Amino acid sequence: MSRRHRWIRGDWQIAQWLLPRVPGAGAPSQVNPISLLSRWKILDNLRRSLVPAALTVLLLLGWTTPVIAIVLLPTLLASCTDIFRRPIETLWRQHLAVAARSLVRRLEQVAFSLACLPYEALFSLDAIARTNIRMFITHKRLLEWYPSSSLVHDGDSNIFSLYRSMWIGPAIAIGMAAYFTRGRPGALLETAPILGLWFLSPLWVWWIGRPRVARAPALTASKISFLEKLSRKTWAFFETFATAEDHWLPPDNFQQNPAPVVSHRTSPTNIGLALLANLCAYDFGYISCGRLIAQTTNTFRTMEALERHRGHFYNWYDTQTLKPLLPLYISTVDSGNLAGHLLTLKNGLLALLDQPVLAPRFFEGVRDTVAVLMDAAGSAVMPHLTRLRTAVESACFSPPATPGSARTSLELLVAITTDVAANLDATANIEAKWWAHALDRQCRDALDDLTFSPGERATSIKRLAAQADQFAQMEYDFLFDKTSRLFAIGYNASERRRDSSYYDLLASEARLASFVAIAQGQVPQENWFALGRLLTTSAGDPVLLSWSGSMFEYLMPLLVMPTYENTLLDQTYKAAVKRQIKYGRERGVPWGISECGYNTIDAQLNYQYRAFGAPGLGLKRGLAEDLVIAPYASALA
Incomplete structure (x- = not known):
């Protein structure tokens, strides 16, 4: 507010420049050299500073309806204009809902402006009076201002200090209420809304000025159980398909309908996610350290055998022949992800x-794993499963503290899981049998890990860490355009040609590639600042525009990148998720839209794949024409 006070003082200090003659450098006066347009701007600034006082006086004189009309008219006109500006790709129902929410926000702003009107009037009149006194009487402090670093804001959030500084609103409200009570009781009811706003204006300012506090997610026990089982089932994909048959590389996808098909191809992004999935599986307790080391070693051995170009892995490989798929292509996004x-x-x-x-x-x-097994077994639940669950719950409640007690607990679990697997082999369905054997392997691997030499374990870990660092070293100069300071979409190695299109948005999946390349010193920091920052708002929150408005663009890099609270990117992540949730509610479907497979198949009965997104987040046209929900997009959030 001090800055605005200074602006008003400055406007009134140059008010004399509206006159035909103004002070001159070497003479008492000279012909005013500024243009009529500049004079009009000065006059308009003076007019604007008098508006709050004029409206307050009109309200006090009883001109309530005209003042309300003056304040509401721009809002209503803007809302009417919004109604008739429907984007072609947006349905009328969605458009009207958005317009209604916009109208509500504008009406809230009008109400807030009315509430603060007396304070605005006093504030403006104070600035005008100070300026004229200093110019025509004291001739001092004409250049008074305070740098932002010297301002203290601690008291601004105190409701009592706000009532002290904004006393004029409550004072007028109390005075007018007392006057109407004694002289015009009927008018008190008519003016009660305005007087109430004035009396509560400091409280309202305090309420909206409170710092935002992020709410911690309140997950119930059932929700936590659901997420735990979901994570275990997700790991089962890699456990099932990233095996020796595919050289320990993850297939791109598996589809169950219309016929079970494993897509025996993989990409650098898939490989990177599979490696991290192994690490996460260890963190979640699904595999032992020995299994993690073995799985990572096998994958790295395969990666060493893959054909590469200047450190980059090609966009697609056949997981069974290990040959790169034609055309030989290097994707900037995939390389950055890996x-x-x-x-x-x-x-x-x-x-x-x-x-x-x-x-x-x-x-x-x-x-x-036991929880998933019990769901799969269904009616086949037997005393062995109950005994198993009891033993596991006991170990979770009181984990073994020594290697000896750990061995005892694991030997007990292995004995029980062996019995469970044997019994389910004869009575249960295929899914329950698979989970029973997976559980048995999980416990046996942990038991075997107790015999793993600590020195050998440490040596293997250091070797794998060094290999990971070596694989991450790639040359980016042939993908980087020094003129635009942007990364190309990719490089066609078959034709030895760099793409003519570039990643030019910060809100894109290529953000991670820029982050890594800059951190490694491969490209200058200017690349980060050259990325476009086209802004829009969603429910009042700022959000960076992406190309297709997908979760993949916004949240995929965030899997491994840091984020910092209250930054533009952090606000964008949250606003994008909120927008996707809101869009799901508008369409009456679960939320989570991103690039994914969808219900269109080719001649080989394979589902097709392309990008989908939420309208309002992407620059791409036609985002509202298709509606495809991707569960992984919800999981990313």
């Missing part, structure tokens, strides 16, 4: 050196 995931893996592996032999969350991981 590099970022490898660097994250490196640090995650090195952190294992300080971990105990048995994963801290191992027994909780076993409990997750």
Whole structure:
């Protein structure tokens, strides 16, 4: 507010420049050299500073309806204009809902302006009076101002200090209420809304000025159980398909309908996510450290055998022949994803050196597997499963503190899981059998890990961390355009040609590639600042525009990138998720839209894949024409 006070004082200090003659440098006066347009701007600024006082006086004189009309008219006209400006790709129902919410926000702003009107009037008149006194009487402090660094804001959030500084509103409200009570009781009811706003204006300012406090997610026990089982089932994909048959590489996808098909191809992003999935599986207690080391070693051995170009892995490989798929192509996004995931893996592996032999969350991981097994077994639940669950819950409640007690607990679990697997083999469905054997492997691997030599374990971890760092070293100069300071979409190695299109938005999945390349010193920092920052708002929150408005663009880099509270990117992440949730409610569907497979198949009965997004977040046209929900997009959030 002090800055605005200074602006008003400045406007009135130059008011004399509206006159035909003005002070001159070497003479008492000279012909005014500024243009009529500039004079009009000065006059308009003076008019604007008098508006709050004029409206307050009109309200006090009883001209309530005209003042309300003056304040409301611009809002109503803007809302009417919004109604008739419907984007072609937006349905009328959605457009009217958005217009209605916009109208409500504008009406709230009008109400707030009316509430603060007496304070605005006093504030403006104070600035005008100070200026004229200093110019025509004291001739001092004409250049008074305070730098922002010297201002103290601690008291601004105190409701009592706000009532002291904004006393004029409550004072007028009390005075007018007393006057109407004694002289015109009927008018008190008519003016009560305005007087109430004035009396409560400091409270309203205090309320909207409170710092935002992020609410911690309040998850019930059932929701936590659901997420734990979901994470265990997700790991089962890698456990099932990233095997020796595919050279320990993750297939791109598996579709169950119309016929079970494994897509035996993979990309750098898939490989990076699979490596991190192994690490997460250890953190969640689904695999032992020995299994993590073995799985990572096998994948790295395959990666060493893959054909590369200047450190980059090609966009697609056949997971069974290990040949790159034609055309040989290097994707900037995929390379950046893999590099970022490898660097994250490196640090995650090195952190294992300080971990105990048995994963801290191992027994909780076993409990997750048991929960999934019991769901799959259904009516086949038997005393063995009940006994197993009891043993696991006991271990979770009181984890073993020594290697000896850990061995005892694991031997008990292995004995029980062996019996469970044997019994379910004869009575249960295929899914329950698979989970029973997965549980048995999980416990046996942990038991075998107790015999793993600590020195050998540390050596293997350091070797894998060094390999991860080596794989993350790639040359980016042939993908980077020095003129635009942007990354190309990719490079066609078959034709030795760089793409002519570039990633020019900060809100894109290529953000991680820029982050990694800059951190490695491969490209200048100017690349980050060259990325476009086109802004829009969603429910009043600022959000960076992406190309397709997908969760993948906003949140995929965030899997391994840091975020900082109250930054533009942090606000964008939250606003994008809120927008997706709101759009899901508008369309009456679950929320979560991103690039994914959808219900269109080719001649080989394979589902097709393309980008989808939420309208209002992307520059791409036609985002409202298709509606495809991707569960992984919800999980990303």
